[in-house]
Amino acid sequence: MEPGFESSDIVTMFPTFVWRTQLKAEVYQSVNRQVLGILEASRGGLVDIGPAESWQSEQNQHDLEPFQPLSTCILDAAKVVLKFLAVSYEALVITGCWINLNGKGTEHKTHSHPNNYLSGAYYVRVHEGADWSTSTIRDRRPGSSDLP
Numbered sequence: 001m002e003p004g005f006e007s008s009d010i011v012t013m014f015p016t017f018v019w020r021t022q023l024k025a026e027v028y029q030s031v032n033r034q035v036l037g038i039l040e041a042s043r044g045g046l047v048d049i050g051p052a053e054s055w056q057s058e059q060n061q062h063d064l065e066p067f068q069p070l071s072t073c074i075l076d077a078a079k080v081v082l083k084f085l086a087v088s089y090e091a092l093v094i095t096g097c098w099i100n101l102n103g104k105g106t107e108h109k110t111h112s113h114p115n116n117y118l119s120g121a122y123y124v125r126v127h128e129g130a131d132w133s134t135s136t137i138r139d140r141r142p143g144s145s146d147l148p
Contacts, residue, residue, distance in 0.1 A: 016139050017085075021077050031073060032124045034066045039099055053103040062097035070122060071097070078118055087117075112140060 023031065039047050042057050049055055062071045075092050082089060095116060100108055104127045113119040121135065 016137075017081075018137060019077070019081055021080075023073060027069075027073065031070045031122075034069055035099065035122075035124050038064060038066050039101065042099070043101075047101075049101050049103045051103045052106050054106050054108070055101040057099040059096040059098045061099055062094040067097070074120065074122070077120070081118060110138060 022028075036047060038061065039057075043055065061067050062074075071094055074094060074097075078092050082092075096113075102108060
């Protein structure tokens with residue numbers, strides 16, 4: 001501590017945290033089968049899409065019974081994040097959840113999640129050479145930089 005200072009602290013204001021969680025193999029294998037089953041049912045058995053094509057489900061996937069194992073994982077992860085942030089809550093609610101299917105080389109359009117404290121992405125499958133780190137997370141505050 002420098003002379004003349006009684007204390008010093010770092011105050012983080014407007015932080016942007018990104019949590020990455022890896023499910024256990026026995027959990028994600030089951031969850032992925034369920035999500036792929038929903039995808040097959042929604043698309044008439046078609047789970048692949050051509051280059052430069054995109055498809056998006058309705059935003060109510062969290063309400064579907066086969067989606068409940070993933071919804072549980074999402075809520076469990078949210079509880080960990082909120083505990084870390086020291087945020088109290090009475091209830092956690094998923095307000096929208098959808099499936100995106102993008103062909104190789106296709107980007108998901110930039111969007112925001114207004115009126116949500118937390119948002120996330122779960123990857124069932126990715127094209128060769130892609131993983132979560134190829135996502136761009138935009139900080140919508142003026143003057144902020146993007147996270148690759």
